[in-house]
Amino acid sequence: MQGKDLDKGLGIKTRRTIAYVVLGIVTFFCLCWFYILFINATRSHGELAEGFTAIPSTHLFENFANLQAGTLPIWNGMINSIIIAGLTAALSVYFSAMTAFALHAYEFKLRKPIFTFILMVMMIPTQVTALGFVRLMDNMHLKDTFIPLIVPGIAAPAVFFYMKQYMEGSLPLSLLEAARIDGSGEFRTFNTIVMPLMKPAVAVQAIFAFTTSWNNYFTPALILETDKKKTLPILIAQLRAADWLKFDMGQVYVMIAFSIFPVIVVYIILSKYIVGGVALGSVKG
Amino acid sequence: MKKNGNVVRFNRWGYIFLIPFIVVYLIFSIVPLVSTIYYSFFENFMSGLKQIGPNFIGLENYKALLTGGDMFTYLGNTLLLWIMCFIPQIVLSLILGYWFSDSRMNLKAAPFFKTVIYMPNLIMASAFSMLFFTLFADSGPINSLLVSIGIFDEPYSFMSHIASTRILVAVMNLIMWFGNTTILLMAGMMGIDGELFEAAQVDGATSTQVFFKITLPLLRPILVYVMITSLIGGLQLFDVPQILTNGTGDPMRSSMTLIMFLNKHLYSKNYGMSGALSVYMLIVTAILSFIVFRINNYGADDRR
Numbered sequence: 174m175q176g177k178d179l180d181k182g183l184g185i186k187t188r189r190t191i192a193y194v195v196l197g198i199v200t201f202f203c204l205c206w207f208y209i210l211f212i213n214a215t216r217s218h219g220e221l222a223e224g225f226t227a228i229p230s231t232h233l234f235e236n237f238a239n240l241q242a243g244t245l246p247i248w249n250g251m252i253n254s255i256i257i258a259g260l261t262a263a264l265s266v267y268f269s270a271m272t273a274f275a276l277h278a279y280e281f282k283l284r285k286p287i288f289t290f291i292l293m294v295m296m297i298p299t300q301v302t303a304l305g306f307v308r309l310m311d312n313m314h315l316k317d318t319f320i321p322l323i324v325p326g327i328a329a330p331a332v333f334f335y336m337k338q339y340m341e342g343s344l345p346l347s348l349l350e351a352a353r354i355d356g357s358g359e360f361r362t363f364n365t366i367v368m369p370l371m372k373p374a375v376a377v378q379a380i381f382a383f384t385t386s387w388n389n390y391f392t393p394a395l396i397l398e399t400d401k402k403k404t405l406p407i408l409i410a411q412l413r414a415a416d417w418l419k420f421d422m423g424q425v426y427v428m429i430a431f432s433i434f435p436v437i438v439v440y441i442i443l444s445k446y447i448v449g450g451v452a453l454g455s456v457k458g
Numbered sequence: 459m460k461k462n463g464n465v466v467r468f469n470r471w472g473y474i475f476l477i478p479f480i481v482v483y484l485i486f487s488i489v490p491l492v493s494t495i496y497y498s499f500f501e502n503f504m505s506g507l508k509q510i511g512p513n514f515i516g517l518e519n520y521k522a523l524l525t526g527g528d529m530f531t532y533l534g535n536t537l538l539l540w541i542m543c544f545i546p547q548i549v550l551s552l553i554l555g556y557w558f559s560d561s562r563m564n565l566k567a568a569p570f571f572k573t574v575i576y577m578p579n580l581i582m583a584s585a586f587s588m589l590f591f592t593l594f595a596d597s598g599p600i601n602s603l604l605v606s607i608g609i610f611d612e613p614y615s616f617m618s619h620i621a622s623t624r625i626l627v628a629v630m631n632l633i634m635w636f637g638n639t640t641i642l643l644m645a646g647m648m649g650i651d652g653e654l655f656e657a658a659q660v661d662g663a664t665s666t667q668v669f670f671k672i673t674l675p676l677l678r679p680i681l682v683y684v685m686i687t688s689l690i691g692g693l694q695l696f697d698v699p700q701i702l703t704n705g706t707g708d709p710m711r712s713s714m715t716l717i718m719f720l721n722k723h724l725y726s727k728n729y730g731m732s733g734a735l736s737v738y739m740l741i742v743t744a745i746l747s748f749i750v751f752r753i754n755n756y757g758a759d760d761r762r
Contacts, residue, residue, distance in 0.1 A: 185562055188665065192557045196571045199554070203574050203633060209599060210589055224606060225599035272479040279472030287476065294487075296687065296747035298694045300717050301740040304497060304724060304732045305490030321486070328483035359471040388582040390697050391717070395724060406584040406697075413588055413701050425592055432585040440580050444573040451576065451641045 207437070214426040221422045236423035240431075243424065245408050246401055247431060254404045257322050257393075258386040265326035265382040266336075266375045267368075272328075273336035274367055278349055288337075295330040300391060307395050317398045326386070332378050335450075339374035377450035380443060384436055405432045491740075498733030504726065511730065519734035528719065529735065535707070536715040539699070540692030542628035547636045548684070554636075555643035556669055561652075575637035583634065583697035590630055591617070591702050620712040623703065627713055630698050635691075639684055646680035647673055683753050690746050693739065696721065 183191075213221060215233040240247060276288050299306070310321045344367065352362040368375070390406035397403050403411075412420070412428060440447065498519055502511035523529045557563050558572065565571070578586070593600050594616040601613035616622040650673065658668050674681075696717040699707060705722070707714025716739060723732035 200574050224602035268478045271475050275472045275475035279469045281469045281472040301736045302490040305493035325486040328479045384580045390584045409584045409588050429585050429589050448572050
């Protein structure tokens with residue numbers, strides 16, 4: 174029995190070696206870009222013009238200081254991005270959990286139709302309603318404000334779906350009965366019993382909602398007009414649209430690093446939860 | 459009787475908890491959706507500084523898009539870019555997913571590799587695209603590397619050749635999305651009954667046979683799901699080519715996607731055309747979404 178693997182096809186050891194080699198190559202192609210980015214962000218414009226080397230230089234802070242002194246309002250961009258992505262994530266997880274709770278814990282006539290409706294619209298991209306969205310925001314005098322970028326997070330079908338899936342597995346209805354017997358109101362039960370139980374799901378979805386909003390370029394570019402209100406992706410686009418050869422390339426690399434590395438740091442800290450949480454929200458197992 | 463009354467009293471809360479979602483969805487999604495469809499029936503654009511319309515013109519915008527040819531060119535570009543990314547992605551993801559889920563392989567470093575391959579998915583697409591633009595520029599580090607090791611005699615202008623521009627877009631999307639696909643397929647493979655593998659092993663099947671005779675057929679629903687959701691995502695392709703080509707889709711608009719086309723109309727305030735284009739895209743994504751909905755068969759195994 175033991176020898177079977179070796180007789181038929183490749184042995185397990187050979188296959189494992191092949192797997193490690195392929196994974197090594199794949200890892201290289203995932204990470205090398207960020208390594209080059211890091212190296213180049215530390216090099217001065219002159220050094221960059223000389224060609225590529227793999228050794229970091231010493232000009233990181235100098236490049237950053239130059240970028241800060243330049244015309245791109247990067248700190249505004251950073252703060253705007255943090256405000257928008259942070260609030261979107263907070264609203265999105267809280268209200269999606271609330272919506273999921275409504276459909277999980279209560280029995281009412283429209284329960285099923287509403288659930289089906291949310292699942293049907295889950296995949297519809299926001300881009301296809303962007304025209305009506307932008308014009309409506311214009312009519313409501315909300316253009317060039319953060320509201321159209323934050324408030325829609327309250328109704329996030331994909332986040333809702335994840336929360337609902339999670340509740341099915343980890344929120345027994347008997348718990349709510351017990352809370353009622355103890356005289357807890359429904360709203361209080363949701364805040365003090367349900368939300369703490371949902372912590373793992375909340376963490377995963379908060380990260381996803383945050384990065385989605387942080388990386389979003391299409392909608393903010395249509396909504397925000399004032400330079401000081403713009404988010405990082407719009408500033409990146411401006412950097413690209415400017416005659417970039419005139420730029421100090423060291424600054425360009427620092428700007429890109431500045432937009433990418435915060436997410437990478439958060440990811441490295443929380444990756445365990447993120448990778449484990451990816452599958453739950455999409456395929457019904 | 460009392461219990462019944464209680465249940466009804468509590469169930470009222472179902473509606474109360476739904477209020478925020480419904481109100482926000484109505485204002486920020488349904489109203490824009492309806493008005494997008496409404497605008498699509500009007501002639502409404504700026505000609506220089508002069509505002510034309512809005513005049514009701516029925517289906518003229520739809521006809522103009524169908525006969526104008528641009529839309530089909532961009533649809534072709536979008537689909538081509540998607541296929542160029544999807545085929546290598548699904549092959550790679552199937553292999554990696556199989557290795558990760560195969561208990562006999564017992565890859566010790568699997569959590570590390572999963573973490574690494576998923577990471578690019580969270581990277582800002584516009585920043586990643588800008589990074590590629592600078593790295594592959596005529597005077598960028600990739601060119602200097604290729605020249606110095608003697609592959610090219612002089613810098614290759616990646617951004618002025620159709621094939622290389624498209625390949626760059628596809629490669630970026632591949633790097634950003636194969637980790638996500640791998641994890642979904644892996645989850646699907648882990649869901650397959652382990653006894654099937656054991657039985658095959660006892661019968662002396664090689665792992666290649668196991669993969670093609672057991673894993674792949676049983677994985678079909680998830681493969682279709684992955685393909686359709688990837689296609690829906692692919693049709694939305696925007697950030698990467700928009701930043702890489704500065705919105706032009708050059709060379710010769712060969713990497714102009716549908717959403718870039720829509721974005722162009724939105725910026726030039728051609729509301730009629732962008733409305734009609736949105737409705738076309740809405741119909742296509744709605745059909746694709748419906749397929750996903752049916753595959754997952756949501757609701758059928760709902761608790762109540």
